[in-house]
Amino acid sequence: DAGITQSPRHKVTETGTPVTLRCHQTENHRYMYWYRQDPGHGLRLIHYSYGVKDTDKGEVSDGYSVSRSKTEDFLLTLESATSSQTSVYFCATGTGSNQPQHFGDGTRLSIL
Amino acid sequence: QQQVKQSPQSLIVQKGGISIINCAYENTAFDYFPWYQQFPGKGPALLIAIRPDVSEKKEGRFTISFNKSAKQFSLHIMDSQPGDSATYFCAARMDTGRRALTFGSGTRLQVQP
Numbered sequence: 001d002a003g004i005t006q007s008p009r010h011k012v013t014e015t016g017t018p019v020t021l022r023c024h025q026t027e028n029h030r031y032m033y034w035y036r037q038d039p040g041h042g043l044r045l046i047h048y049s050y051g052v053k054d055t056d057k058g059e060v061s062d063g064y065s066v067s068r069s070k071t072e073d074f075l076l077t078l079e080s081a082t083s084s085q086t087s088v089y090f091c092a093t094g095t096g097s098n099q100p101q102h103f104g105d106g107t108r109l110s111i112l
Numbered sequence: 113q114q115q116v117k118q119s120p121q122s123l124i125v126q127k128g129g130i131s132i133i134n135c136a137y138e139n140t141a142f143d144y145f146p147w148y149q150q151f152p153g154k155g156p157a158l159l160i161a162i163r164p165d166v167s168e169k170k171e172g173r174f175t176i177s178f179n180k181s182a183k184q185f186s187l188h189i190m191d192s193q194p195g196d197s198a199t200y201f202c203a204a205r206m207d208t209g210r211r212a213l214t215f216g217s218g219t220r221l222q223v224q225p
Binding site for chain 1: 116118121146148153154155156157158161201203210211212213214215216217218
């Protein structure tokens with residue numbers, strides 16, 4: 001386990017409300033990623049960060065924003081949640097060298 | 113656009129049998145191919161990985177076979193055990209730029225005792 005903590009682990013909220021998911025790492029890894037996991041799609045990249053305040057979009061970034069003000073924390077925000085954003089969200093970290101990514105245990109988000 | 117295609121979607125194998133999961137990729141710039149194992153309620157965990165300069169890698173009961181010309185790779189689980197029952201994902205990555213993983217859609221493996 002690469003010391004990745006995701007919070008909350010479960011959340012139920014209503015359409016139109018803002019939601020923020022947190023990823024905290026203790027490994028000082030440079031790269032951090034947010035993926036969402038949906039049946040039949042595997043995991044898909046939402047946003048990633050390659051350093052403090054350096055972020056970029058992934059393949060499914062619409063409706064999401066991210067922030068990274070410290071090496072150890074990477075926040076994912078749904079500004080106005082929609083039912084299509086019901087999913088399991090995983091944070092991952094990487095060193096940027098030829099090493100594997102490590103994943104947190106996910107946040108299950110339900111938007112009613 | 114699905115850059116990594118994985119099959120089968122689900123697989124049932126008897127204890128002691130061989131489990132085989134296949135993946136095909138499109139982007140020839142990929143240069144790292146990991147397999148992840150995921151149990152319910154947990155995040156994916158790296159199982160084994162290969163780079164395109166080798167055709168096979170074995171770690172215990174798990175073997176990756178890699179065919180660069182066909183752009184295919186597969187996971188073989190020998191002597192499958194009930195504890196291997198999980199969802200398996202193949203993935204691919206370029207070791208430059210963002211280094212994000214592109215995942216297959218997953219295979220749910222059930223090993224029957």
